[in-house]
Amino acid sequence: MKYREAFKKLKALGCEELPRRGAGSHRIWHNPANKHIAPIPGWGAKDIKLGTLRAVIRQLGLDWEDFLKAK
Numbered sequence: 001m002k003y004r005e006a007f008k009k010l011k012a013l014g015c016e017e018l019p020r021r022g023a024g025s026h027r028i029w030h031n032p033a034n035k036h037i038a039p040i041p042g043w044g045a046k047d048i049k050l051g052t053l054r055a056v057i058r059q060l061g062l063d064w065e066d067f068l069k070a071k
Contacts, residue, residue, distance in 0.1 A: 001047060001050075001053060002045065002047055003027075003041070003044060003048060004044075006040065006053060008071070009067055009068075010029055012070040012071055013066065013067065013070050014032065015029050015030060015032075015060060015062075016029070016032065017029055017030075018037070025041055025042055025043060026039040026040065026042060027040050028040075029056070029060060031060040031061055033061070037059075037060075038056045038060050039056075040053075040056050
């Protein structure tokens with residue numbers, strides 16, 4: 001899954017991207033419902049590995065099935 005797709009799904013689930021504070025390819029996401037944060041590699045056209053994406057979803061306290069169903 002590309003970062004752009006993950007971005008849309010996380011937004012649909014109520015998460016928000018925190019403002020960038022410096023250089024780097026990772027973006028920090030925040031889940032306001034439970035105040036969890038997680039970094040996601042923002043590689044643009046490159047796919048995010050499935051294990052990495054599942055770990056991010058788990059860190060944000062979201063359900064994997066809900067993430068897959070989000071549009």
